[in-house]
Amino acid sequence: MTLTSPSSGPRAARPRRATRTRLAAAVAVILALVASPLAAVAAGPPASPPLTFAMGPRGDGVVADGQSLIVSLTAGNPTDSTVAAGDVTIAIGRDALATRDSLDAWLGDERPPLPLTPIATTTIDSLAAHGARTTTIAIESASTGVDGLAPGVYPLLATYASAQGELTSASVITVPDAGAAPADIAVVVPITAGALSDGLLTADQLRELTADGGTLRDQLDAVAGTAAVLAIDPALPAAIRVLGESAPPAAVSWLDELLALPNSRFALQFGDADLASQIAAGLGRPLSPLPLTSYLDAANFTGTAASPEPSPTPGSAASLPDLEALTGIGASAGTIFWPASGTAGAETVAALGDVAPDGAASLTLVPSSVTTAAGAVPARAVAGDAQLLVYDAAVSEALQTAAATEDAVPRAAAQAAAAAYAQAAGREAPGATLLVTVDRGADRSRAALHDAIATATGLPGRSAVTLREVLAGTPATVDLQSVQPDVARVAALRAFQDDETELTAFATILADPTLITGAERAAVLQLLGNGWRGELASWGDAVADHRAQTQDTLGAVAIVRAGDKTLLGSAAPMRFSIRNDLRWPVSLVLIAAPNDARLVVQRTTPVDAEAAQNTRAEVRVEARVGSGESTIDLQLRSPSMVAIGEPVAVGVSVRAEWESVGVIVMAVLVAGLLVFGVIRTVLRMRRRRAAAPDEATADEAAPHSTDEATEDADV
Template identity: 45%
Template sequence: MTTTSPGAHAAAAASADAARTGAPAWGAVRRIARRAAVGTAALAVAASAVLVAPGMAHAADPTPSPSATQLSGKATLTLSPLGRGVVPQQGGLSAYVTLDNGTAAEFDGGTVTLSVGTAPLADRTALSAWLGGDRSGVELMTVGTTPMDPVPSGGSSPVLVQVPAADAQRAPGVYPMLASLNDPDGAITAPSVMIVSDPAQPQASVGVVVPITAGPLTTGLLTSDQLQAMTASDGRLTALLDAVAGTPAILAVDPAIPTAIRVLGSSAPADATAWLDRLTSLPNARFALQFGDADVAAQINAGAATLMTPLELSAYLDPSHFESGSGGATPAPTATPSLPDTKTLTGVPGAVRGIYWPFSDTATDKVLTTLRTADTTALTLVATGSTAAGASNATVPARARIAGSSVLLYDSAVSTQLAEASGATDPQHRGAPLAAATANLVFAGKDAAGAPLLVTVDRSSTMDPVGLRAAIEAAFDGATPATLASLESASPVDTTFAKTDADTARTAAFTALSRDEEALHDFSSVLDDPAVLTGPERGQILQLIGGGWVGDDQAWAAALAAHRAQTAKTLDSVRILAPSDLVVLSSGADLRFWVRNDLQWPVNVTLHASPDSPKLVVQPVTDVQASAASNTRTIVPVKARVGNGEVAISLSLKSPTGVSIGTVQVANVNVRADWEGFGLIALIVLVVAFLVLGVIRTVRRRRRRAATSAADAGAAEEQAQDAAVDAAPADAASPGAQDEPHDVESER
């Protein structure tokens, strides 16, 4: 059996791990963001004119920009204060009011009215109600109006309005703010807030967790091409490091990213290697997510006692990319290079161990208990919204304890709003969630009474680099950064979960994937190196239950279906080809069958044959070494016993470990072994007949020869006599010989 080299394994793994996911077009996103920033500056100049005449307002862009998104069927209004809604000292506040026309008809436009509350909101509960659309108990005063031009179907049109300095300079607090647009079917409104800072309020201590992930993937690891795109100057991964660089953000790093770079060895793209070096050199505290940012809760709810980890990664390694040499000299031939192990490949530089981050609102008592049992030092991130203490948008300090398990609670409302802001590509939409997050943090800082708080920029596959940076800065604005160590060492508060329902869809998906993996693991025993199948398969499963798919259920379902179909195809890649009907006419014969191998590696199997009748004795087991991507002929000896008839031979394949491979085939054999005796008798009769005929022909031939010889002798004598007779007259006619006949006669 020929053993496939690790280098071939690396190429094969890349093939088996065929990428169905491309890198996002971050270059285009950043260009859009830059154009948006330029537009913001221009609009700020326009806003300065408003300061001179507070009652005036100017359109930010008189030409509505078309939207490429699918029509939502309704027109929506967004109120986005600049500067996160914080009123500057001795100044007014500018805000965008943007209409997004998701209807199939043109929106006629109208008059935009901006109003501000006469009194500040009382607390986070009132803030949540206001942003949720509850207008009860809120008194508003109009501070300005401005016209909005008609907006075409699918278009988006912002206008810039302002809260005059006279109305913005108020007592410290969070004030409700409302934009409304007249419409034939009724006014369209958009709430937000205006924040007047309190210099006397102590700064809160806030920690911010930012995920460093590659987005949704169906392959176990990023390919070289994907790494090249994502770590380029305008790539997603570069943008993530750009956003966190220089901030005290806590990084949650997907170990699959450094792994993808390390497995390439010397062939890794230069940009990717530089990216990994940059990540390593950042001073930010960090911890490792599960490989592929895999769903922690889904695994535990499916019954796993421990979390899945990557298997042997030799399939991705090419020894030629790990050879070492000195200087420019050609290295002397050496033994096979030492390849890095899985632990070395998957490590996250500088990561704090024992920290887990289930997806938002998926943690339960079972999840925490299982993690604590497997790792007594486990510290789990949990959203406050899923706890009893954090219900109704209440503030909860970061350090907590749930049923004996250590947890870090991150603020659900703020984290959701920061994630929304990080995905916005323009300030016209980004300002709304940033203002809401800032207002929540103002109240949270008061409620926490000095205890550290934790927020996250939650997982998203659509992060914008400018938006992410703005979200991080908003969280730290007016706050003292909390380190991972300070959060962990703070005094915990006790709380419980408000809900215990598990995500059944993700749990069911993981259960099905695990069942498929088990079948593939058994099947892989046909290979000399099962890791070429099992390693990539484990990576793909972890990626498929990863956080990159959160929020895109349709694409996730399609990816799951495609993966399971590919697994089924792999399990059917080694099989017996359907045999044709056969006839056995002798007591012994060789039957020929074909084993098909669609894999790109050779396989070892045994062919098992079992007849359903004693009329035919079949060799029960035949070893088969099936070549890669080909049909291999297999010979099975059989012996016929007395009797004729139909015999069905059941054919099956098994791996060297006894695992059934492929489906059972049946070969129908027509046994006519008696024809051998009949044929032998007929042959003997024919041989005897031919011998008798040969003897007869020989005797007759000899007789003919003898008769011919005698006839020839008689003819010769007659010819001699005739010649003598013919010669006599000639002698008599000669001169002087007339008396000779008398002499001759006398002599006689």
Template identity: 40%
Template sequence: MTTDLPRGRAARSRRRLHAPLPAAAFAVLLGLSYATPVHAAVAEEEPPQLTVAAASRGVLQTGSSLTATLTITNPADEPLEGSSARLQLGRTPLADRDALHDWLEGPDPEVELTPVGSGPADDIAPGETDTVGITVAADHTALAGLQPGVYPLRAQYGEASADTVVVVPQAAAQPVGLVMPITAPVADRGLLDADRLAQLTGTDGVLTAQLDAAAGSEAILAIDPAIPAAIRALGETAPVSAVQWLDRLMLAPNDRFALQFGDADVAAQLQAGLTAPLQPLSLEGYLPPEPAEPDPTPTPTESPASTGDEDQDGLDLDELLDIGDDPGSVYWPVPGHATAAVIDGLHAADPEAVTLTPSTATAQGAELAGVAAAGVTAGGGAALVYDGSASAALDEVAKARDEGERATAAAAAAAELWFAGRDVGGAPVLVALDRATPALAAAADETTGEAPVDLEAQLDEALDVVTLSSAVEAQSLSDLLDAQRRRIAPAENAPSDVRTTFVKEIGDSEQRVAHTATVLETPDVLTGLVRAEALQALGVGWEQRADEWQDALGAFRQRTRERANAVGIQDPTPVNLVSAGADLPVWVRNDLPYPVTVTLHADPQDLRLDVADEKTVTIQPSSSTTVQMPVEARVGSGNVDIELTLLSPTGEVIGPRQTVEVAVRADWERIGIGILVVLVVGLIGTGIVRTILRRRRTTAAAARETDPDDAPEAQDAGDAPDADAPDGADAAVTDPQKTETHPDA
């Protein structure tokens, strides 16, 4: 480094620069030692939380005072000093829904606001909440001359602020219909069992909360018929709470329509190529077993035919699925998938069909514009169009846990309805709660079926936005169906490949199981299970739960394989046939929970073996049995294959054919019998000879004892005189040593 200063001046300059360094270093160290306490002293406190709700869910009738409630929460660790809360109102209405959303999502500095009132707030302890009510008199200049519209409203407390809206309605009430689903959490079986029903219909159950909220309202109920069917199918074994819930449902005065069984998606079915939606086949497989009769002996009046007729009367499918006064033919596909082809396809299958679809899935409502409730496609398909944006706002009301949040969401929903009514010019508007919202999106515990303690309040508030609003005239289902229809152009959304693929699988699954079901007295018992489970797997509720849905589909496919292969011949083992005739044992299994009737057919592949053609047996549920097939060997020996086939009463081949190898050794039996005969004859002959000889010896010994002098020295039974010889004739001498020849011989 070089410098232009003289050497002396440079040295003095360096000394002047170095002189203050110790003092500066000390100052720095001293400052570091106090840095942390100073920083802590200036730490900012957490600001208060503020919400605001206008009275009457934000609806302000002309000539009425405006009342707003401010809720202030202190989240800090220090007390919040009392201050004044202020209320400001914008006198220029919001132009459209976009402006509404912008206002509610954050402060908009371009909106001109007018102070309309204030109120004092007390000191608030840490973690506590205080409320401040502010009322603006009806004759306040800020309220004078307000025309129908949606106006911005802001509350401030210190640095905190909260925004909401006030709705000034039209002079005539807006006709609005509200659809509320009555659905259970998604299931992977055809019907809910008794334990699940007890949970869902208990005091804190999801179904109970839904029905309690709907009671006394003018909501149109969209009911999954699988719920009442599950309760009725259980009969006397149904939980008491479920029976009471069903009684309340049937007595409720609300208009209603039935969803498809299991709330299945009809759009995917038509997009997969079906000409009409699938319907349940039979629910008999879900009925509990009948109790055993005390006296098993049948009486003359208890014939099988009469018992079957009585049972069938109790198993009427329409009665199981009954939901009350249902107009029928109302369908609700997955939102956004009701294309023109789907709506027109339903109309072609059923001229009375009406399809629910959101306005956001139509060309008319694509830009958040309102669409009249009654619509019709160019192809003549009828539709009920519910306002997508207003419905989403109602869903937010139902989801909100906090009372203040619910009130704010309710005001936003009332504003959405005002815009929808303005767009349709007084025609009826329809809104609908999402099927996932009432029970599941409210964070219900699906493992137990228990709902949050405030679920009923959440649903009540959502319904009250429509049914208790002074700006709304609630519409019945018949009012909506009879309204003047306006042309709509449904959006052409691409179908769900996963759903349509599964729909195509359903037909194949049912055919495979139906083939096996022919072994049953009532095949629909088994095929009905498959259809019910398939419809449940198509439930709309799975739309937001893709991972769990894939697991449910895998379980369905596994059950299909098990049912299709539930009856069959077990793998046979080779058999040795060493006799001319015997019974060939064949094991047949039945993995179904029902008795089955099958015919075992045997076909020998060689003339050396003769087998009974077939034998019919009944196999009890979940068991195996042995079928004894008579077998007879003809001529010769060798290995013979017998092909075994299991047939249903209708002649269908059940399970794979099996082949059993029989080693025929029929000649061994003949040879063995011959040897045995020879042995037996030899033994018998030897025994006879020995017996005769023994008797002769015994006789000779007895003679010697009687006359020892006359008895020859050695005589056996063969030396006795001939009884036929004449008197005085000489007897032949048997001993050769004593035999003499007569002189005259």
């Protein structure tokens, strides 16, 4: 055997390899530690958020001869550091923006280079971290050169030399044409509550929305004292009126003020529902609300003060208001449909034009952007047989932006843009009535909405008119473009229609089916409301929740499933439980049918199930056999024979021979008791006879002894 030294061979190689591995790992760690700060230095600090900068000319950007140009500037610093002060240069173009396209281009994202003349400079002081600063500068007319400008719209540009480089903001000023023909203007403003998933606002929601700072209160205060044409959602007065005497005082006051306004008005569809989707879904005419009976409580209409109907006669109960009384908005200008901007094209307008309630032609309010006209479109128009009101899309979009902007400087810029587009419309159609809108919006402040309305009604050379005056104009013929429908909304509406068909059939179990169908229709119209636009995810959740609630309603009345039953006689009633989870009593018919001829059952059983409880129903059952297994199929139906709930099969064990067996057993028991009684009586009598001789012997001995005793006593 050859011996190997411990220091030689493979055994010695292992510690050397382990040492090298540990050294390599240590070097890698050191390199990583060195490389990490180098990489951080190479990457540099995270990018700073960009500064914000905006310019807005005051007075809607309208500057006449001899007037100073007042410009407001604002800058915001979203970074964590203070930003140094920077100079701002304001420049004006001497060449008017002659067309809408040039105006669009200047106010758009890709602004073209134009020759500009600097007219003023100012400084925006340093900005604290996450701070903002606003400054206003007045530029004399001599400096601006406005006195020498012809009427028109002129570009205005502010350049801010900030710490992050030059920032620019573009706007326009309008030099009015004093010699232009006077023209009219009408501005339409919606009064809506925004997105809702329930049919009507609750008392708590009304209390919040009509209180100071609530959106409904702000909308009403914004239109008060203006010449705005009001487009009112009839679900708002309905929500207040259904509460009767329990309505929040702030809501009652709000409604009284709304009805007292002298403004022209028309009703939107209930819930401001999407009209274009309804037509695209195949409806011949828009959905109408059904009676709102389920929202009414007679206890809230005991008096006369809160009832929207005429006072009842003395001594009579106060009547509940009907749908017309609940949804009334005051004197209306007629049936006017207002689809959401950009959703209704030629097909929708044609279908809506065929709707003629009470024989009067309806009108559809559409933006000029869906017409094929290149310039301004008269406010009163006709497309085929459809009567139209056409509002200027560019002016309305600028007004909508102004109403939705809380910052005063960007709002001023939007107002200046609205005035500029209105000037362009007047140049394209001199003397024509201009119709504009301050479109739908959520949570707009009173000040912003009022400023937008004031801009529209205060445009130079235009006088605000009522809606009836607009309708009196001679309509111009226009052509409309096609607009693709919203596929998701159309699909949701079709699903709602399928559900409503089921609910309508189901509701026949009620004395007043509108208790269910009225609430369903109101909720569907709210879910189709234009207030949900821009909230696609939340809207999808609301639709799913509503459809789940519909299935819960359809399952609210059913036969309670129980175990199998046993029939111990040839005939007996069987009891079944009917569940009613609705808030109202229902009338039903329980249909019973055996699956073979061994049972004869009562075919129909009327059932009056009370609200929110289980009710028992008895079904007479007869057996034709002594014993066996059978099944009875049960189905609930409405009085009009509409199937309610799922059918239920109940197993029945027939034990009719037990009845005969029981009689025999009872007869045997009775006979046995009788025999037992007879035997017991006989035995008792025999015992008495056997005991009789012994008693006689005793009797013979007993008198003798007595006589002897008597004789002894006598002696």
